[in-house]
Amino acid sequence: MNSVFTPGNPPTAEQIAALAIVIGPNLKTDEPMAPKTSMRVGGRAAAYAEIRDPRYLVAALSICASENVAWTVIGLGSNLLVRDEGFNGLIVRLAGDFTKVTVDGYRVRAGGAVPIVSLCREAAKHGLTGVEGLVGIPGTVGGAVRMNAGTDVEVGDVIDRVEVVVAGEKLQTFTRPEFAYRRSSLDRSAVVCAAEMVLTPGEPREVQAELRKRIDRRNATQPLELPNSGSIFRNPPGDHAARLIETAGCKGWRVGAAEVSTKHANFIVNTGGASCADVLSLIERVRAEVREKHGVALETEVHVL
Ligand SMILES: Cc1cc2nc3c(=O)[nH]c(=O)nc-3n(C[C@H](O)[C@H](O)[C@H](O)COP(=O)(O)OP(=O)(O)OC[C@H]3O[C@@H](n4cnc5c(N)ncnc54)[C@H](O)[C@@H]3O)c2cc1C
Structure with missing residues (x-):
């Protein structure tokens, strides 16, 4: 196939x-x-x-x-x-049917196209805690499940079941797929149609305050004013890709209009009119420099089509 x-x-x-x-x-x-x-x-x-x-x-x-x-x-x-x-x-x-969120007690079912921010807001509205750590991840529930997106909390920590369609087959449900750092055990040809999460009761005002705090922190530390893809590289075990890139001296490096952000070294920003080739070439230059300076082979987090 x-x-x-x-x-x-x-x-x-x-x-x-x-x-x-x-x-x-x-x-x-x-x-x-x-x-x-x-x-x-x-x-x-x-x-x-x-x-x-x-x-x-x-x-x-x-x-x-x-x-x-x-x-x-x-x-x-x-x-x-x-x-x-x-x-x-x-x-x-x-789109459409895949954008719905329903809450039943502590159980939240979100369609694959639901933006993470909507999921976080809906959970907060119902006084449910467990997904605040995901707020500010500008993707969908489907993308987050595929990537096991997260920060100190990962989406896999709260998932109970996922509904998927695998090409050539019918809709199927998996209970508790396996998750690892930025990876899930789901077949690459599986489309995540919905995910069911089990959250914990919390105090709505505290949940809201936590969301605000996390969004403010992102605004202060990430170059959100320019187009970017979030973290370009996975963190290697026990270290941070941003630290390795910064200490290798790559901050501010450019290829065409793609630039290693001066605000957050693991972000590449499109300063205007970059091509994908610019971004990919910059990724390879940074990877080579970090290997040369630190002996670490960074793995790409961003997916390339
Ligand atoms: C400013 C910024 C900050 C970010 N911060 C974080 C962070 O803190 N933590 C983090 O983990 N990530 C972060 N990201 C990366 C990104 O937001 C996440 O990886 C997110 O989960 C991707 O979701 P998406 O819907 O945009 O997926 P896409 O980027 O559209 O796709 C990513 C991958 O998921 C697959 N995919 C998408 N939808 C589905 C689906 N329904 N079923 C199966 N596969 C699917 C795609 O085929 C692709 O392989 C950040 C990105 C940006 C731009």
């Missing part, structure tokens, strides 16, 4: 027509992807669709699986770079 991250030929007119039958008018071709990522770089998707209903998702992915059309899913593109050459396949973004 030709699945996520697989380059290849663009879908044929017949394959696009087959996808259009199940997806409907939401299917677009030759769609610019830069505006759908927080770094604001990259090329076009051969096909792009916002899918609102799990049944359409199952149908579209089963066409991709049987027709060997490359595909992937994106959330808010906050940990994602699309190459300048674009993506020769279908890019799916969840």
